[in-house]
Amino acid sequence: MRWALVGLVTFVLFFPVLAAFFILLPFDRDRKHIHPLISFWAKAVLTVCPLIKVRLEGAEHLKQNGTYVLVANHQSIGDIIAILHLSHSFKFVAKEDLFWIPCLGWALWLAGYIPLVRGDRMSGKRAVDQASGYLKRGVSVLLFPEGTRSPSGEIQAFKVGAFKLAAEVGVPIVPIVIHGTRDFLPKGSRLLARRVQVTVKVGIPQQLAAKNNGSVESFSDQIREEMIQSLKSIRSQFKTGELVSV
Incomplete structure (x- = not known):
């Protein structure tokens, strides 16, 4: 019965988002005002979902009118859907396959998120150009610098594209650490695994600085190490009982 409610909420609430898209489009070139509706939709779906609860930390680091390159594991x-709990308006760069998933994919298209075909250089260039355009117009962009889902749950090596983009446009990088989603829907699985509490932890905005010697690679390594330590901290809170699974 609960899963029927999840399906009903997912489907029914999509139509107000669709209506808002057509109403706002003539006045909102970058669809910034669609994101709060998508965020509301994601929160509503997970509110009735029996398997996943999302806890936000550090959302206050994101100024509502700030422009950032967000990087998440x-x-x-x-x-x-977990990171859509952030009220700060941004655009995802996500693999194109996701845009064809009913309801979720349609919402991604409507919100103006950026599709990427992995391994396709032209698609990569289009995605970078689109992301750069958004940033220059004051719209934040979110990328997954690992490039794909981690099979182990550990933070993998970073590609430096997100960091180059931030340096070129002159906006801060904001690290975001996600914990718990792998236990809910692991890579390669089509089945929902078990009930989990997901943590989305937003770090402090940072810019390429003199301490990095102007090196994007050094900056990327620094941010990755900070995210690794943050993920360890979240895991230790669960182990000591400060946080509990739902």
């Missing part, structure tokens, strides 16, 4: 397809 990637554990599961569930990362997308």
